[in-house]
Amino acid sequence: MVDPVQRTRPRVVIAGAGFGGLQVARGLASSPVDITLVDRHNYHCFQPLLYQVATAVLSPADIAWPVRHILSRQDNVTMLMAQVEGVDRAARTLLTDQGAIPYDFLVLATGATHSYFGHDDWAPFAPGLKDIEDATQLRREILVAFERAEATQDEATRRKLLTFVIIGGGPTGVELAGAVAEVARHSLTPDFKHIDPRTARILLIEAGERLLPVFPPKLSAYTHRRLEAMGVEVLTGRPVVACSGDHVELAGGERIMSSTKIWAAGVRASAAGQWLGAETDRAGRCRVDADLAVAGAPEIFVVGDTAALPPELGPVPGIAPAAKQMGDHVAAVIAARVGGRPAPGRFRYRHAGDLATIGRNAAVVKLGRLELTGFLGWAFWGVVHVYFLVGARNRFAVAMNWLWNYLTRQRAARLITGKPSNPGAPQGPSEV
The missing domain is CATH 3.50.50.60 (FAD/NAD(P)-binding domain)
Known part of the structure; x- marks a missing residue:
């Protein structure tokens, strides 16, 4: 014991x-x-920014902090991994x-x-995003897809490699779709000679009738328009009925060939x-x-x-x-x-508001009656997320990375590391 x-x-x-x-x-x-x-784990992870690790904006150390260090000044705590x-x-x-x-x-x-809603067999082909390991593995799969597309001579294979499917139109799905679009349209464009990353097809699939269902319809509609302006294909009211290593199938029989699928649906x-x-x-x-x-x-x-x-x-x-x-x-x-004192009453949740970023200069914010979109919403979203990070070093690192990315459109964490775990994911260029 x-x-x-x-x-x-x-x-x-x-x-x-x-x-x-x-x-x-x-x-x-x-x-x-x-x-x-x-x-x-021996670290605390700031999950709201995991998608930025997955899309090469931030490194894992920017959004994680050792738990022992966080609580090092608290004498009555022992950490056990x-x-x-x-x-x-x-x-x-x-x-x-x-x-x-x-x-x-x-x-x-x-x-x-x-949650794959009873289809746990889809998990190997459409990984989700819950911890640092998920984020770094997803970063690998996204970047390797472009590397393999550069190496292949087969046009059908290239189209499949450059098709990215995000399943789920909540905040995580919206943020991932916008971030992948920015990687393809801007960050990687100068880096490849035989492919044009801007031709990548990014799809956001939502089973419900609109994106961001917890937001007012007006903000959902704004999000839909902004994503389409960024080159994202938004499919609402189209539940996924099948998923395998090289495709997803939608209700109605439409099949989308894709090597990289991301689960953000539940x-x-x-x-x-x-x-x-x-x-x-x-x-x-x-x-x-x-x-x-x-x-x-x-x-x-x-x-x-x-x-x-x-x-x-x-x-x-x-x-x-x-x-x-x-x-x-x-x-x-x-x-x-x-302490032998009367315990406080029942728990009462105080909802401060909802936020979701879409991409550069675009976000939606709902704070009571206040609604923000565009640059103001995006700036507010950034300030809130930096504020809630643990540790001054992390706040500074994230703010500087965001500033660099904003000024140059470059992503500093584009390293391909680790080994593939998704049987439907692209392998390294040497394995083509």
């Missing part, structure tokens, strides 16, 4: 070093508790590949993964509900009470994308501010219980 901290104070174990988990740890900085933070495998509620232990960790309070902030919660044997919703999220504790287990809390709140609390989107607010609330509840 692993117990990194042998003390008599209440033991708080947090699974997941994302926005929610870190917020709980920070919120308990002055409480008389011993915290063990468990994550399979381990894979969570389950929960033993009777023994009050978190089960990991490094052993069992006893807890008095347990916080599950294990996030979400990709997510499902981690296995936290299964670990607890608790009730879950259709997306696999664990149902919690109004204080974010699991029913019948007041010592266990679930936050972020893994939590399904009671209907009376209203819908809570799976975004970073929501996870951070949940983390603050759980920290306050635990601190109150440990």
